[in-house]
Amino acid sequence: MTISVCRHCGAASEEEFCCDGCRTAWDMIHSLGLGSYYERKVGVVTAKVDPNVFVVEELFKDCVTENPSGTYSVVFFITSVRCAACVWLVENIIKKQSGVLSVRVNYATYRTVLEYDPAKVDLKTILLAVAKAGYPPVATNPAVSNKEKKDIFMRFAVGAFFTMQLMMYSFALYAGYFNDMPQTTKSVFQVISWVLATPVLIYTGKPFFLNSVKNLRSFHASMDLLVALGSGSAYIYSVAAIFLQREIYFDTSATIITLITFGRYLDIAARHKAKSGLLSLFSLIPMFARLKGEGDVYAVVPVGQVKEGDTLRVSAGDRVPVDGVVISGNAAVDESMLTGEAIAVGKAEGDTLYAGTVNTDGVIEMRAVSVGKTTVLSKIIAAIEASDISKTRIINIVDRVSGIFIPIVLLIALLTFAVHLYLGSGVYEALMNSVAVLVIACPCALGVAAPLSVNEASSRAVSIGALVKNGDAFELLSKLDMVCLDKTGTLTGGKPKIEEYKSYIDEKKFLSLSAAAESYSNHLLAKTISTFAAPIKHKLISFTEKQGKGISATLEVDGESYDLAVGRFDYVKDFCKRPMEKLESRGKTEVYTVISGECAGYFLLTDPLRPEAEEVIKSLRRRYRVELLSGDNEGVLSSIAEKLPGVTYKAGLSPFDKIEAIRDYQKDKVVAMVGDGINDALALKEAAIGVAMGQKASDIAVESADIVLVRTDLRIFERLINLSGKTVKTIRQNLAWAFSYNLVAIPMAAIGVLHPIVSAISMITSSLIVVINSGRIRRAA
């Protein structure tokens, strides 16, 4: 018995379609000329699975917390949620369970928080209800929470609140300076300012002071130190000033901290957004296996229960649960998540299967060889998670500038003290003036100089077709030395071209018959052949397709019947009466046609470079070193490299070889990696800048990348490089403006004529210029 899958819905079916509904849908889609829908459909085949296998209670144990009132709270993800209607459905299914007190599904991250009464309902019942509706719940590590973001938001909000209150009194004091405010009123306002500035310094400013202590221990000057120095000295100076009846700088102290915290918040919020999608990695891990028991009975068990040496069955539409070897049966397995190769690979007895790949047809029995954390997929995922921590971080441009600025300011403060002392002012006067230098040292605009520019650049990037997940990518791209590219899907467009063909019979007959038979298949290669020549006028008698291998059809032409088989060598050779000869393909894909038991001819197809890719590579080559890293064979790559002068290549690389190559280059270079498959995912993570290509990029590649191009178009990447240059230039300009106003104020402080109004005005002006200057990026590139 052969089990194949329904051509429309992908459910296991012995017929071509599982039901009339699917046949109607398939006919309709084709009659509208939208057959390519079936290529776009990702993760086509999902066989019906017992919802029980998704709900393994041990997995959800860590997600549950007990509330003081005796109820339980659970946090988990629902990955198959697609739209607002799904959220509504899931929420209402859960709400209908008695004992559920509240439920919320986050629209952006699909994080589900629910509270229930353990006396009335158990978790399993609730999760099962959701899984039954087709939304398998995924357990999550509660450590992946948004604590950091929430914390910094709170610090910013409190800081902004008190700073605004403080400003009212500061303005009154400024006005008082011109209108001769009575000393008592002035003192009252100053004390109120003190009260309002204190929480900003202590609460909002706490991270800066903690980091500064860390930096000081390692003799490393950073932006945090500059902020702590400026705001701290302004605060202490002002406290002293209240008692000495001088001018106060509490507003300066509070504004610096608040504005720079705002910059940090922008940064963290952006990072957080990029990170929250990470869990889709886990959705690639198969959840169940069909374990062979006594007497040919197959039990569906959670994949965690599979042991090495177990015999498993993989039906059409299933994900291969663990790494193993085929014992019997054969099937076409879609390995695109591992290799990026879009065409399913035929597997027969003795072939290796990898966990997470999808069986697209046929039924196979396999023996588990490696399970759990030792499968290739688990290793890749573990490596990706680990590299998140080890990823080389560049030293921030702002930190670098701060590092230079701090010693200069300290030196000026010291000089001020010495000079005043030398000129005969008292120790007290000299000290006040030198502290005033420190007060004015830290520019408010410093904190927003980079985040604002990066924000603007990110939104500009979206409009040219790139999503930048990591703001550092702009700075790194501007320092780029080398670009590595994957081949399939990145350089080649997945639009095969017939390079040559040979016919052993009448050429016209060979072409028109092949075209006619292939027109019934949705396969990429089949489509190329079916449009290459005009199909002969015919009547279709029968048609069967082996996905990824070939088709066989019986056609009636002018009353004469032809049995055709078109496809890969291994497939068509069984249709030929005489033994067939396999060609040397030299980097090309061969498709053979057998007509009525005789080999009629063959086609040689190549996957040519996209015209835009060729152009972009040539222009990149002028500025950077360019290398192709591919899993393909030497022949394919050398023929491509011929067309791209100056481009080097490495062939036959495994995903792990790709990391090695990149790691090696990164010893002295800034490397960008462009790719699309899961086989590139590790390399995308490892490279300083990972770029995932196009809509067809696998989820895992998108997760690993710093930049995602929304269209399969390398020109976007080139424009992004230009945008990065512009962005970094703007950041530099911003920093120059931020510091220049302080440079004006520092001499005034050193002489001893600085007034809070000057300090306030210079800070506001420089901040405004920074905001406006960042806005210019929108028109860039």
Place this chain on the structure above:
Amino acid sequence: MSSLYILIGVSLIVSAGVLALLIWANKREQFEDPEGPKYRILDDD
């Protein structure tokens, strides 16, 4: 002039109330999901 001090006192008390509201809102995760509410108004429960 003493009315000024009363007003300052009142303004500080009012703003303390606003601060309490802010802290409460953040604790209740009011800023967690800025996307959701606009869809939720369409779901008539």
